Amino acid sequence: MPELPEVEVVRRGLSASATGSLITSLLPTGARTFRRHDPALLDRRLRGRRIDAVDRHGKYLLLRIERDQTLVVHLGMSGQLLVAPAAGERPRHTHLVVGLGDREMRFVDPRTFGEVFVTAGHGRPAELAHLGFDPLVDRMTPVRFAELLSGRRMQLKPLLLGQRLVAGIGNIYADEILWAAGLRPDRLASDLSADEVETLLREMRALLRTSVRLGGSTLSDGQYVDVAGAAGRYQERHRAYGREGAACARCASPIIRIRWGGRSTFLCPECQR
DNA sequence: CAGATGCCCTGGGCGC
DNA sequence: TGCGCCCAGGGCATCT
Numbered sequence: 690m691p692e693l694p695e696v697e698v699v700r701r702g703l704s705a706s707a708t709g710s711l712i713t714s715l716l717p718t719g720a721r722t723f724r725r726h727d728p729a730l731l732d733r734r735l736r737g738r739r740i741d742a743v744d745r746h747g748k749y750l751l752l753r754i755e756r757d758q759t760l761v762v763h764l765g766m767s768g769q770l771l772v773a774p775a776a777g778e779r780p781r782h783t784h785l786v787v788g789l790g791d792r793e794m795r796f797v798d799p800r801t802f803g804e805v806f807v808t809a810g811h812g813r814p815a816e817l818a819h820l821g822f823d824p825l826v827d828r829m830t831p832v833r834f835a836e837l838l839s840g841r842r843m844q845l846k847p848l849l850l851g852q853r854l855v856a857g858i859g860n861i862y863a864d865e866i867l868w869a870a871g872l873r874p875d876r877l878a879s880d881l882s883a884d885e886v887e888t889l890l891r892e893m894r895a896l897l898r899t900s901v902r903l904g905g906s907t908l909s910d911g912q913y914v915d916v917a918g919a920a921g922r923y924q925e926r927h928r929a930y931g932r933e934g935a936a937c938a939r940c941a942s943p944i945i946r947i948r949w950g951g952r953s954t955f956l957c958p959e960c961q962r
Numbered sequence: 963c964a965g966a967t968g969c970c971c972t973g974g975g976c977g978c
Numbered sequence: 979t980g981c982g983c984c985c986a987g988g989g990c991a992t993c994t
Contacts, residue, residue: 690987721970748988766987767972782972800971802988843964852989860987910974910986950966952987 691764693857694900694923695913696748697825699770702916703750703794704743706772710789711739712754717805719784722798725806725816731785734758734807740789746813747820747856753811760787761814765802771795772916820856824893825901831887838878838886845889846874846954855893861906861930864955866893868929871939873961874954899926929955 691699712735717728738755745751750770752760762770771780775793779786785796785805796805808814822829841848848854849863858866867874869892872885881889900906904921907913908931914920924931928938932955933946942959 692988763988765971765989798971799973800986802971804989847965850988908986912973912986951968953985 690766690859690861690908691768691905691913692748692859692862693823693825694862694897695905695921696745696750696764696857697901698905698915698921699764700743700745700750703752703770703772706916707740707752707789707794708742709739710792712736712787713790714786714788716786716788717784718786719782719796719798719801721801722784722796722803722805724804731760731805731807735760735787746817746823746826747852748859749817749820751814757810759808759811759814761804761806761808761816762796763804765798765800765804767800767912768796768798768803769912769914770916771797771914771918820852821854823856824858824897829890831883831890834890835881835883835886838881841878843878844875845872845878847950848878857897858893860952860954861927862897862900864929865927866896868955868957868961869896871961874949874956899923929957931955 715731715736717723717731735754735758740752741755742753743750744753748763750762754760772792772794775788775791779795780797782799783795783797787794808816837854845867846863849858870889872889900923903923904915905913906924907920908924911920929944932944935944937944937957937960940957940960942957944955945958947954
């Protein structure tokens with residue numbers, strides 16, 4: 690489940706290995722991967738051009754291509770971007786191959802929740818206009834964050850997951866951030882004190898940064914890996930997600946799991962308030 | 963407009 | 979060993 694830290698680790702890997710590379714071919718094969726436009730557009734807009742830079746907003750990767758094009762990639766639930774020698778065998782569920790001379794970038798996505806599209810310009814794509822701020826890229830002050838929260842009579846977890854307020858947080862990091870901030874997932878955003886708002890913002894940034902530093906979270910399904918195929922280590926630092934029945938690292942009470950909005954939520958019922 | 967629900971999809975784990 | 983079932987959940991459409 691690639692969320693912001695995992696996508697950032699992929700971004701760094703791509704930035705290091707693909708920046709400056711010439712796109713020599715494009716082979717889009719996955720029908721569901723290309724749902725915004727005709728996949729033939731990729732070849733017309735990108736072939737023969739270089740990759741200038743790799744940016745990210747929330748869970749979206751933004752590959753900046755010469756002559757004002759952006760290749761947007763969302764990994765969805767099971768997507769991987771792998772850079773490998775072009776000679777090697779491609780994994781099952783490879784839906785796009787971007788030729789980079791004697792290497793290639795492969796978009797692999799068994800569950801096809803991911804998406805790829807091309808858009809004009811090097812700013813924030815219009816398709817991503819609905820996204821909120823990125824906690825590691827955009828400037829955000831506690832005062833401004835408090836303003837954004839004060840108008841929302843929404844519970845914290847669905848608000849963090851919604852992408853409209855803040856972009857990049859999914860189910861794992863929502864639970865981890867709320868545990869770190871000591872806040873219950875069903876607290877209303879508009880009811881937080883100034884101190885709680887500040888704690889939430891601080892813990893969100895610190896935790897996401899630490900996860901990036903440790904290479905993100907690779908769960909037991911081994912689904913998430915970086916561009917070279919290596920797993921992350923942040924799952925060893927999880928304090929709530931996936932820890933039903935384990936002792937809370939802060940108060941030693943058992944972590945509980947509840948079904949909420951059709952998905953799992955892990956929390957400490959004692960010290961998250 | 964917030965909030966709930968269902969759908970898309972495959973692989974892995976589990977019970978029998 | 980095999981089969982059916984359930985679960986993982988991001989984003990979006992649809993409805994109230």
